[in-house]
Amino acid sequence: MSNKTKRIAKGLGASALAVATIASGLSFGAASASAATSTTALSGGGKTFQLIAKQGPNSYSALVAASGAITAGTVKHYGTLAAAQAAAVDITSVPLPDGGFALRTPEGGCVIATDPLSDQHWQLYPYRITANAPWTDCRTTQAAASESFQWWKQDSNGNLVSWVGNRALTSATRTENELVDNGGLVVQQFLLGSAPKGEFVGIPADLGSFYESLTATGTFDADATKKATVSGTAEPGAAITVKNGTTTVASTTADANGDYSVEITAPNKGGALALTVSQMVDGAAAGTANVSLDYGTAVAITGPEDQEDVPAGATAITGAGEAGSSVQVFDNQGRTPIISTTVRTNGTWSGAANLNAGEHVLEAKQLSKGANTTTSTITVNPGQSALTAATITTDEYTPGQRTTFSGTATAGATVDVLAADGTVIAGGVQVAANGSFSFQATPAAGSTEYSFRVRQTMGDATRTDGPFTVDATVDAFAPVTVTRPSTVTPGVENVFTGTATPGATYRVLNASGTQIVPGTFTIDAQGNWTFRRMVSTGATKLDFKLEQTLNGETRTSQLFSIRANAGYPVANTTRSVRPGVTNTFTGTGPAGASYRVLNVSGTQIVPGTFDIDAQGNWTFDRVVSLGAANFKFKLEVTTADGATFTTPLYTVNAASLTPVTVSTTEVFPGQQNTFTGKGEPGATYSVLNMSDTVLDPSIESTFRVDANGDWEFKRVVSTGAANFKFKIRQTLNGQTTTSDLFTIDAATFQAATVDNEYVNAGIWNTFTGTVTPGAAMRVLNTSNNELSGITDLQVAADGKYSFKRIVSATGTKLDFRIEQTHDGKTMIGDTVTLQARTADVTIDNTSVTPGRVNTFTGTATPGATFEVFTPGNVGDTPLASGTVSAQGRFAFDRTVGTGATSYAFKIVLTKDGKQSVSAPFTIAASTR
Known part of the structure; x- marks a missing residue:
């Protein structure tokens, strides 16, 4: 492939346009060869600028649009750069095939052209290219006559010393040597007339820089399922865009070698697809190339014709398309083709399909080169129905x-x-x-x-x-119907019911006519029949038919086949019964079913029909005979879907008496103890010693286990005893059992007691009670820290204790615990809560008079003594005291301080050695 290095002519600046081109000795290399195919184009890209020279502060010369006979352009003078830029034409550098380049105007005029290194020269040709005067390299013998660029000769100091010529004619051609011999000719300025020297404005420094020409070729893969591709060469890294008209159909980027390739989405129609490929380099357009992709012939159905009527049966279907392409024909939007074929080399295809009567919409679908899909649709037998009358x-x-x-x-x-x-x-x-x-x-x-x-x-x-x-038809026999069950339950006896001829006799037969239910039965006057039969475990259905006999005539019904359900398991969860009392029986079964309770002979033994609840639970109550060893029953179950069956017989044995257990864990010698535990509900019992001697005379008890199975008795345990041993003998329903020997050890501690029933707020309270004799004692708060304010704590040898404590004047209760320590062990009792009690005291006064003695009266407990204290006073010195009269009245005097706004106090009553405290009273001062 060609060399794709960007070619640059350096130094083509504002003051040395021609010298850099001619005298620098730079070579521009050979131009890329163009591909001689209809799908390839040659293009290049250079620089665009304006040819403007600054003559002075307010003087600019510019190459402007042509006028008159000079078609390439002319030089005019302007006072400002903006005016010159507005008037100047755009000039673009373009590559020449032999390695030089030219500067062209938009109208086709050639401003300057360079030759290759072998014969470097430059020419100025303000000349317009026309159909009658074509050119390929800006090198021509034709030139305009006037107002061309002027040439100047510079001396060694760079001054212009003489004219060389004033027009760019053929005779103006100069070689590099001639230029050197003449002291170096430069296009220093271009003037109108004899304007002074100036300098070029805005000429790019790399006028000779060009981009690699763009080539483009379109191809199709031999595999028709693959898309067509457009590929070629471009400037390395150029952005490639492929368009159909103004629509972009693909884009990509040329690689480091300048190669690119891009897939083209098929147009899904026949014919040629015209594409334009363009490249962008550094944000500038850098050439285009045209490509045509010929997708060939679209598919078409040629026979039968659209809207044609065709007979049912084998129908020939023909068409045209792109040779070698695959064609499928579909009927009425079906997913399976009725014809699959390939287009022949002559562009035709055919096939045959069976079409039934009625309308058919036939669609041919062709897949051709470049993954191009085309379709053709026709309708035959329009409006006809495909169905015949029933x-x-x-x-x-x-x-x-x-x-x-x-x-x-x-x-x-x-x-x-x-x-x-x-x-x-x-x-x-x-x-x-x-x-x-x-x-x-x-x-x-x-x-x-x-x-x-x-x-x-x-x-x-x-x-x-x-x-x-x-x-x-008329028949003397009524048809046999089955009303239930809709399904049968394997493994149990099922109940079957239905209707048939009233008064007829019937037998139950299997599919072969063999009787499967012993006996002959009679259909009742209402036409109802019923029978029971066990359905085998694992059976999937039960088949039967009824043979009716009436007036000597016999008629056998059709075969009834009732499928088996998954089974309706019924379970009895009652494990034992208590003879002589009402027992509750429970179990599980099909949710929503109903049931009856039967005995071993099938007789109902519990009145009524019951329901199995939504959770599948059933229950019923029944007295079990006294002395019975067991209780037997079965259930007749009718499910929600009508299946009726009888469960197996359940046998529930009478239970043994519940073993006795003891809850009491310790005894307190020297006092009466309470013993509790569990036993058989309703049983009577006796308490025995270890020798089985009855201790009942010394026992305080009802001697019967209650309905919850609880028993209790009381007995004094001997002082100093290390334990207490006993047995319990139960008797119920003729059964008698004796427990094992229970041994209850004596407790290390005696439970603490508190005599007080309440506390009085705001005064000293004395607390009494008992603890374990010989134990040390502390009073704790609910956090098990020692309670503050305890005084006069004393514990006697017999365990009786007392202590004092003031309860807060605003307190409503007192919580405390008693800690005992004895024989190196410590026990903390439960929390004791004593509520504060308020004395029943009233005060008659509604106001007080400050600065004088006030008499206060009221009511309280008759015969009690009273003491008056301030609300917060818990000391021993009262403000006043006295005795409440037998009528419950009392009075006392008290001076109210001058300026006081109120007077507050409380009253402590004492009677029969017990004290109580009133609520605080606050009497407002009088405002009179």
């Missing part, structure tokens, strides 16, 4: 009997049989290849005719025929 061939039925009805319809169609109200009697019936179909139904007993309609469906087609009416 008929019914059955002419009679027996009311109440399962009957097969037969008929004809469209082969392959699906039939739904509909009642008059549109409900489906039988659905999804398939019509056989010979056009026949059948369905089963049970017309109502007593009906005289049976009507229905037949709806056919095949594909998108549907039709409904009817109503069809079939007459009933």
Whole structure:
């Protein structure tokens, strides 16, 4: 491939445009060769600028648009740079095939051209390219006559010393040597007339820099499923865009070598797809190339014609398309093609398919080169139905009997049989290849005719025929029906019920006619029959039929097949019974079912019918006879879906008496102890010693275990005893059991007691009670820290204690615990809570007078002494004291300080050695 290094002509600046081009000795290399194909184009990219020279502070010369006879452009003078820029034409550098470059105007004029290194020269040609005067390299013998660029000769100091020429004619051609010999000619400025020297403005320094030409070629892969590709060469890293008109269809980036390739999404239509490929380099357009991708012929159905009527059966379908492409034909939007073929080399295809009667929409779909998919659609037999009218061939039925009805319809169609109200009697019936179909139904007993309609469906087609009416036959026998069960339960005895001919006798037979239920039974006057039969464990169904006999005539019903359910397990969870009392029986079964309780002979022994709850639980109560060794029963269960069966016989044995347990863990010698435990509910009992001697005379008890199984007795344990040993003998329903020997050890501590029932707030309280004799004692708070404020704590040898403590004046209760320490062991008792009691005291006064003695009166407990204290005073010196009269009245005097706004106090009553404290009273000062 060609060299893709960017070519740069350095030094083409504002003051040395021609010198850098001619005298620097730079070479520009060979231009890229263009591909001689219809899908390849050659382009290049250079720099665009304006040719403007600054003559002075307010003087600019510019190459502007042509006027008059000079078509390439002319030089004009302007006072500002902006005006010159607005008027100047854009000039673009373009590469020349031999390695030089030229500067062109938009109209095609050539401003300057360079030659390769072998013969470097430059020429100024303000010349317009036309159809009659073409050029390829800006090197021509034709030139304009006036107002061209002027040439100047510079001396060694750079001054312009003389004219060399004033027009760019053929004679103006100079070689590099000539330029050197003449002291170095430069295009220093371009003027109008003899304007002074100036300098170029804004000329790029790399006018000779060009981008690699863009090439583009379109190709198709041999695999038709693969997309077409456009590939070629471009400037390395250039952004490549492929468009169809103004629509971008693909884009990519040229690699480091300048190669690119991009897939083109198929247009899904036939013919050529015109594409334009362009490259962008450094944000600037850098050439385009045109490519044409010919996708060939689109598919078309040529036979049959659209809207044509064709007969049912094998139908030839023909068409045209792109040679070698695959074609599939689909019918009525089906997913499976009815024809799959390949387009011949002459561009035609054909195939045959069986079409039934009715409308068909045929679609041909072709996959051709470049993954191009085209379609063609026609409609044949428009508006025709594919379904034929249905008929019914059955002419009679027996009311109440399962009957097969037969008929004809469209082969392959699906039939739904509909009642008059549109409900489906039988659905999804398939019509056989010979056009026949059948369905089963049970017309109502007593009906005289049976009507229905037949709806056919095949594909998108549907039709409904009817109503069809079939007459009933007259029969002396009523049809046999089964009312329950709808399913049978394996492994248990099931109950079967139904209806048949009133007064007829019947037998129960299997499918082979063998009797499967012993005996002959009679259908009652209402036409009801019933029988019981065990269904084998693991059976999937039970088949039977009824043989009716009436007036010497026998009629056998159709075979009834009742499927087996998954089973309705019934379990008895009662493990034992208590003879002589009402027992509660429980178990599990099918949720929502009902049941009756039967004995071993099938007789109901608990009145009523019960329900199994939503959680599957059942229960009933029944007295078990006194002395019975067990209780036997079974359940007759009817499930929510109508299945009725009888469970196996359950046998629940009488329970042994509940073993005795003792809850008491310690005894306190020298005092009466309470013993508790568990036993048989309702049993009587005696307390025995270890020799089985009855201790009842010394026992305080009811000697009967209560309904909850609890027993209790009291007995004094001898002082100094290390333990207490006993047995309990229970008796119930003729059973007697004696427990093992229980040994209850003496407790290390005696439980602490408190005599006080309440506390008085705001005064000293004395607390008394008992602890373990010989034990040390502390009073604790609820955090098990020693309670503050305890005084005069004393514990006597017999365990009686006393201590004092003031309860807060605003306190409502006192909580404390008693800690005992004895023989190196410590025990903390439960929390004792004593509520504060308020004395029943009233005060008559509603106000006080400050600065004088006030008399206070009120009511309190008759005969009690009273003392008056301030609300917060818990000392021993009262403000006043006295005795409440027998009538419950009291009075006292007290001076209220001058300026006081109120007077507050409380009253402590003492009677029979017990004290109580009133609530605080606050009497407001009088404002008079």
